[in-house]
Amino acid sequence: MSEALAIDVRDLTKSFGTRKVVDNFSIQVPRGQVWGFLGPNGSGKTTTIRMLCGLLVPDSGSGTCLGYDILRESAAIKRNVGYMTQKFSFYEDLSIRENLDFVARIYDVKDRRKVVDQAIEQLGLVRRQQQLAGTLSGGWKQRLALAACILHRPRLLLLDEPTAGVDPQARRDFWDEIHQLAAQGLTVLVSTHYMDEAERCDRIVYLAYGTVLARGTVAQVIGESGLHTWIVEGEDVRALAADMHNVPGIDQVSVFGVTLHVSGKDAAALERAIAPFRTRAGFKWQKATPSLEDVFIHLMAPFREQTS
Amino acid sequence: MFGISIARITAVFLKELIQMRRDRLTFGMIIGIPVIQLVLFGFAINSDPKHLPAALNVQDPSVYSRTLVRALENSGYFRIDHIISNEREAESLLAEGRVAFVVTVPPEFSRELARGDRPQILIEADASDPSAAANAIAAISQLPATVFNRDFTGALAPLRGTPPPFEVVVHRRYNPEGVSAFNVVPGLIGVILTMTMVLITALAVTREVERGTMENLLAMPLQPFEVMAGKILPYIFVGYIQVTVVIVAALLLFGVPMLGSYFDLSVALAAFIAANLAVGFTISTVASNQLQAMQMTFFFFLPSILLSGFMFPFRGMPDWAQWIGEVLPNTHFMRIVRGVMLKGNTLPQMFDDLWPLLAFMLAMMAIALMRYRRTLD
Ligand SMILES: Nc1ncnc2c1ncn2[C@@H]1O[C@H](COP(=O)(O)OP(=O)(O)OP(=O)(O)O)[C@@H](O)[C@H]1O
Numbered sequence: 001m002s003e004a005l006a007i008d009v010r011d012l013t014k015s016f017g018t019r020k021v022v023d024n025f026s027i028q029v030p031r032g033q034v035w036g037f038l039g040p041n042g043s044g045k046t047t048t049i050r051m052l053c054g055l056l057v058p059d060s061g062s063g064t065c066l067g068y069d070i071l072r073e074s075a076a077i078k079r080n081v082g083y084m085t086q087k088f089s090f091y092e093d094l095s096i097r098e099n100l101d102f103v104a105r106i107y108d109v110k111d112r113r114k115v116v117d118q119a120i121e122q123l124g125l126v127r128r129q130q131q132l133a134g135t136l137s138g139g140w141k142q143r144l145a146l147a148a149c150i151l152h153r154p155r156l157l158l159l160d161e162p163t164a165g166v167d168p169q170a171r172r173d174f175w176d177e178i179h180q181l182a183a184q185g186l187t188v189l190v191s192t193h194y195m196d197e198a199e200r201c202d203r204i205v206y207l208a209y210g211t212v213l214a215r216g217t218v219a220q221v222i223g224e225s226g227l228h229t230w231i232v233e234g235e236d237v238r239a240l241a242a243d244m245h246n247v248p249g250i251d252q253v254s255v256f257g258v259t260l261h262v263s264g265k266d267a268a269a270l271e272r273a274i275a276p277f278r279t280r281a282g283f284k285w286q287k288a289t290p291s292l293e294d295v296f297i298h299l300m301a302p303f304r305e306q307t308s
Numbered sequence: 309m310f311g312i313s314i315a316r317i318t319a320v321f322l323k324e325l326i327q328m329r330r331d332r333l334t335f336g337m338i339i340g341i342p343v344i345q346l347v348l349f350g351f352a353i354n355s356d357p358k359h360l361p362a363a364l365n366v367q368d369p370s371v372y373s374r375t376l377v378r379a380l381e382n383s384g385y386f387r388i389d390h391i392i393s394n395e396r397e398a399e400s401l402l403a404e405g406r407v408a409f410v411v412t413v414p415p416e417f418s419r420e421l422a423r424g425d426r427p428q429i430l431i432e433a434d435a436s437d438p439s440a441a442a443n444a445i446a447a448i449s450q451l452p453a454t455v456f457n458r459d460f461t462g463a464l465a466p467l468r469g470t471p472p473p474f475e476v477v478v479h480r481r482y483n484p485e486g487v488s489a490f491n492v493v494p495g496l497i498g499v500i501l502t503m504t505m506v507l508i509t510a511l512a513v514t515r516e517v518e519r520g521t522m523e524n525l526l527a528m529p530l531q532p533f534e535v536m537a538g539k540i541l542p543y544i545f546v547g548y549i550q551v552t553v554v555i556v557a558a559l560l561l562f563g564v565p566m567l568g569s570y571f572d573l574s575v576a577l578a579a580f581i582a583a584n585l586a587v588g589f590t591i592s593t594v595a596s597n598q599l600q601a602m603q604m605t606f607f608f609f610l611p612s613i614l615l616s617g618f619m620f621p622f623r624g625m626p627d628w629a630q631w632i633g634e635v636l637p638n639t640h641f642m643r644i645v646r647g648v649m650l651k652g653n654t655l656p657q658m659f660d661d662l663w664p665l666l667a668f669m670l671a672m673m674a675i676a677l678m679r680y681r682r683t684l685d
């Protein structure tokens with residue numbers, strides 16, 4: 001366990017048919033960090049994670065996970081990685097306990113019974129342990145899956161949208177646990193669509209159409225986007241938003257209830273563009289740092305125009 | 309295979325057991341199919357096979373024995389493959405199923421014939437498949453009246469005509485009354501096992517793909533052999549349960565005898581079941597959903613029922629069909645079961661059919677392991 005980088009891959013490329021789904025993907029994740037993996041649907045997050053744990057063979061590129069070669073030592077990687085699939089992939093016709101027991105046996109976990117007992121207790125499912133996994137609600141399935149994939153004390157966690165459909169309290173608990181595990185040296189790569197979760201990561205990687213568009217800490221990603229945002233507060237921001245559509249200098253307008261985010265790439269141009277609107281009564285204008293979401297939507301803008 | 313873990317095989321094994329127990333439909337099928345097929349196939353299917361292999365046990369070589377060979381072959385029902393001269397050899401040829409008939413010309417046949425003592429020719433027929441033997445036996449019974457007429461010249465001329473100069477004595481071996489159920493019911497064991505074993509494994513693996521649990525299974529440190537072993541073992545037990553059902557029914561309902569040993573039968577069973585499970589596993593590596601797995605199972609099942617000697621007497625089939633039949637595990641297993649139950653055959657006598665079974669099993673397992681996906685690609 002001496003390697004400093006838990007994940008060190010370079011130029012991973014994967015195509016399905018003629019479509020390049022992941023294009024020259026490289027990351028270096030230091031041990032003990034929590035990295036967020038973001039990107040719109042179909043951007044290649046799942047595909048990338050699958051290549052990292054040996055479920056898909058990259059067309060080209062190379063690298064290591066936990067020091068093991070991803071092409072040649074996938075057996076060793078599988079023993080030391082916990083992979084949580086995006087779609088629930090434990091056995092619905094097995095009970096909660098039976099599922100955990102199965103996993104524990106596969107990984108040859110020591111003190112199997114005790115470890116499984118503990119996991120069930122931690123999940124808070126002691127009284128429902130005989131319930132079939134298929135009858136659990138979506139959120140509980142996610143929590144069971146997470147419990148199952150950390151059962152064997154992996155050194156690297158690859159989590160594919162682990163909190164999709166999970167309630168806020170459970171999500172918070174989940175993230176607290178992630179950080180606890182990270183403090184003990186566990187490395188985590190977690191894909192998510194939630195901005196608040198992205199903000200709890202040490203680093204984020206933003207993927208779109210198979211290419212990394214941004215990476216770094218949240219502040220870095222926001223800073224490097226070169227985006228400038230004004231927040232408008234007022235009664236009828238919706239009407240204001242409609243008027244500001246297609247105004248040169250304003251790249252992006254989005255409504256958040258009673259506030260409006262108006263963003264543009266060029267600070268001066270943006271200021272000129274909004275000047276006529278600022279004279280309208282009943283609105284409070286304020287310069288602000290763009291949110292991560294503003295940045296991501298901005299990053300996606302060129303692609304949206306391309307495809308539509 | 310490197311680093312096989314018993315613990316991991318056990319994990320898969322236990323999981324399969326639990327899933328099987330919870331899957332009522334499959335469980336019903338395991339018990340239901342034998343019962344239904346037993347009822348359906350309790351009736352015999354008749355046919356008229358020709359050119360059955362036969363041995364001539366000549367204890368008195370003479371012009372008559374040569375005429376007899378020609379006459380038997382001309383009848384169309386016999387093909388004299390072996391000319392032998394002792395009882396022991398005849399016995400083993402018959403027991404191993406290498407010939408369907410042994411025709412014995414007793415010592416002193418020509419002398420007694422000339423004296424007008426009406427000697428007997430003994431026909432021993434393997435009647436474990438009665439429909440296969442019936443017409444041939446009928447054809448033989450026509451022989452005595454005329455067969456030697458051309459040989460009876462000069463002083464022997466009076467022997468022509470009635471009463472026939474010799475008698476034919478037919479011994480139906482292994483199934484003296486010619487009960488078709490005796491043939492069909494043991495054969496049914498092979499048919500039922502082929503159907504359910506192949507299908508069950510094919511579905512068990514394809515189900516993982518269809519339900520998305522395959523991704524998890526592949527992400528775990530499981531080797532293909534461990535998955536295969538864990539998935540095949542529970543169904544070997546299932547196979548034994550089915551065989552027990554059929555044998556009990558065979559004994560009680562149809563009064564089929566069990567002359568051999570259950571131990572010998574279970575040895576052959578293990579190989580046969582494993583061979584079929586390997587076929588199922590191979591199918592599951594090709595099929596992308598349970599429907600396809602089902603279709604492919606039937607693709608394998610049909611020749612196993614039609615060309616194995618279950619539906620039609622094996623020797624009545626055209627050569628190409630026999631070649632295909634020889635490859636199929638059910639063909640060999642069927643011979644083994646009939647041999648054990650009806651003839652009391654023991655392991656050494658099964659050898660001719662046991663090794664093709666084992667060879668098929670190993671080949672199929674190798675294909676299954678090679679084809680088993682290690683990634684999602
Ligand atoms: N086995 C496959 N065969 C063909 N195309 C595939 C396959 N798996 C994924 N794709 C395609 O690759 C692209 C990337 O898919 P991927 O699942 O990696 O996206 P994602 O970023 O995880 O999306 P989401 O946020 O919706 O989970 C998609 O357009 C998908 O259609």
Ligand SMILES: [Mg+2]
Pocket residue numbers: 045046047086160
């Ligand atoms: Mg995904």
